[in-house]
Amino acid sequence: METLVYIALFAPFVSSMFAALFGMSPKQTFVGVVASLLLFTSFLASAILAFYVATTGMPVHVTMMDWISAGDLHIPFGFVVDQVSVTMMTVVTLVSTVVHIYSIGYMDHDKSFNRFFSYLSAFVFSMMILVMSDNFAGLFIGWEGVGVCSWLLIGFWYHKEDVSREENPSISPSWAANEAFIMNRIADLGMLIGLFIVYWNVGSLQYDVVFAALPDLSGSVLNAAAIALFIGAMGKSAQFPLHTWLTDAMEGPTPVSALIHAATMVTAGVFLVIRANPLFSMTPEVSYFIAALGTFVAIFAASMALVNRDLKRIIAFSTLSQLGYMFAAAGLGAYWIALFHLAAHAFFKALLFLGAGNVMHAMHDELDIFKMGGLKKTMKWTYIYMGVASLALAGIPFFAGFFSKDAIIETAFNEGTLFLWAVLVVTAGMTAFYSFRQVFLTFEGDERYKKYGIHPHEMYKFVLIAMSPLAILAVIAGFFMGGFEHFVTKLLPDYHMSEHTHHLALVLGLIVLVFAVGGIVLAYKKYYKGLVRDEKLENSFIYKLLANQYYIPNLYEAVITKPYAMLSEMMWKDVDMKIVDASVDGIAKFLYKSGDSSRKMQTGNLSNYLNWMAVGAVLLLVVAVISAMFV
Structure with a gap:
C-alpha cells in the first residue's frame, strides 16, 4: 500500500517533469499522451487505495522522511490516506485524467502545447500534496503550490494584450493571474496566523496531535484559530469579499477552468474546513x-x-x-x-x-x-x-x-x-x-x-x-x-x-x-x-x-487599487527617490569626489611624498599629545 501512496502522489510530478523536458520544443503530441497516462496511473493507484480503505476501514499512513527539525518543532514529510483524503484523491485524479486527455485536442494548435502539460500536471501534484499530507505544514505547501500553478495557468496566454476594464468586460490573462495570486496571498496571511496559533498552543502541526489537544484549549484560542484558518479558505474558495478573482480566472485556457473549478484550487478551502472538522465543531x-x-x-x-x-x-x-x-x-x-x-x-x-x-x-x-x-x-x-x-x-x-x-x-x-x-x-x-x-x-x-x-x-x-x-x-x-x-x-x-x-x-x-x-x-x-x-x-x-457584479470590481478599483497605485507612486517619487536613493547616491558621490580629490596626491614626485609623510607624522604627534592630555 505504501508503494501505491507514492505512485498516486508522484505520478503527476513525473508527468510535469517529463513535459518540462520538452517545454521549449515545438508541439509533440506524445507529451500529452504520456502525461495523460501518468495521470491515469495516479487515478488507478488512488482507486485501489480507496478500495483498500473501504474494505479494511484502516487508513494508510506513510512517512517519507523527516522534513523540519528545529528545536521542539518536528514536521515529517508524511502522508495519510483515510476516508476523506482518498475521496479527494480519487476525484482529483479522475477529473484531471479527463482534463489532460481533453487538453490534447483543445490545445492542439497552441505553440506552447508541451509547456501547458507541464504546468497542468504540476497543478495536480500540488493538489495531491494538499489533500494527502498528514499535517498542516504539508497542507500549506500544497496550498501555496496550487496558488503558484494557478498563476502560471490563468496567465498562460500572457501574450494577449491588456484590455481596460472600463472599455471591455474581458481583461488580460496576466491581469487575471495577478489578481488571483494577490487575493490568495491576502487570505493566506490569515491561514498562516491560524497555523501559528495552533502551533503556539499545541506545539505540533500534526493533525492527530492537534485534534487530540483541542479540548484542552480555551474558547478564545479555538475561535481565533478557526477564524484565521477560515480566512485562508475564503481566499482559495473565493468566498465574499475575496471572490472577484474566480470569474476573472476564465481568461485562462478552458481545461484550466475545468480543473480549478471542479477538482483543484477552489475545493481546497472546503477541504480545509472538512479536514479540520474537530476544530470547527468546537x-x-x-x-x-x-x-x-x-x-x-x-x-x-x-x-x-x-x-x-x-x-x-x-x-x-x-x-x-x-x-x-x-x-x-x-x-x-x-x-x-x-x-x-x-x-x-x-x-x-x-x-x-x-x-x-x-x-x-x-x-x-x-x-x-x-x-x-x-x-x-x-x-x-x-x-x-x-x-x-x-x-x-x-x-x-x-x-x-x-x-x-x-x-x-x-x-x-x-x-x-x-x-x-x-x-x-x-x-x-x-x-x-x-x-x-x-x-x-x-x-x-x-x-x-x-x-x-x-x-x-x-x-x-x-x-x-x-x-x-x-x-x-x-x-x-x-x-x-x-x-x-x-x-x-x-x-x-x-x-x-x-x-x-x-x-x-x-x-x-x-x-x-x-x-x-x-x-x-x-x-x-x-x-x-x-x-x-x-x-x-x-x-x-x-x-x-x-x-456589473454589484459594481464590486469597480469599488475595489476605486477604493483599493487606484489609491494603492497612487500611494506607491508617491512613495517612489518622494521617499524612495528623494530619501533612500538620494542617500545611497550621496554616499557614492562623496566617496567618488573624495577619491578623485585625494588621488591628486599621487604625483610620482618623491619630494611631494616626503612632504605628505611629514604632514602625517605631525598630525599623528598632535593626536598623541591630545590623547595623553585626556587620559
Missing part, C-alpha cells in the same frame, strides 16, 4: 458564520449569473454558488454531505466547462451566448453533455446534484435555520434558470452566429469519448450517496436528519423541485425559441447592477 459561532456566509454567496453568485452573457463566466458564477452550498453544509455540521456535494459537483462542473470549451473551440473563441444559438445541429454530443450537466446542476431527479444539494437544503431546515433554508431553496430555482438559459441560448433557437461568419463544428471524437465518464457520473453518482455516507462517516461526524425532518423529507424535496422545475420552465418560455432582447429590462437598474 466553535459553533464560527461555524454558523461559515454557514451564513456560504448561503449568502450561493444566492449572491446565482443572481449575477442570471444576466451574464459570457458562457464561461456563467459557469464560474455557478461554481461560486455551489461552493456556498458546500460551506453552508460544513458550517451546519454536515461535513460528509459537504464532501459528497464536492465530489458530485466536480463531475458535472468539469463536464460543463469542457462542454463550454467545445463551444468556444467551435465558435472561434467567441463566448457571448447572445451570438450563438442553434448549435445543437452541428454539436449534438456537446449539447447532450451540457444538457446532462445542467440537469445535475439544477438538482433534477435523479441526477447527481439532486441528491447532494437536496441533502444540504434539508440540513438547513433540520438545524432550524429557516432563513438559510429559504435562501437556499430560492437559489435552487435561480440555478435552474441560469443553467438552462445558457443551454437554450447556446444550442436552441435561431442560428445567430451565421451573421458573424462563424462556421461551428464538433470537437474531436476522442475528446468526446474522454468526456463520457464525467457524463455517466453526473447521472449515477447520487445513487452511491448511502454507501458514501457509510464509508466516510467512519472518520467524519455521522450527521443525521431529525425524526421531524425525516418525515417532512418528501415535502421539502417537492418544494425544492418546484423551484427547480419552475426555473427551467421560465428559461424555456423565454429563450427556447431564440433570443428576444428586452431593452427596457436591460436598461433597468437591477439588470445593470447584476451585469
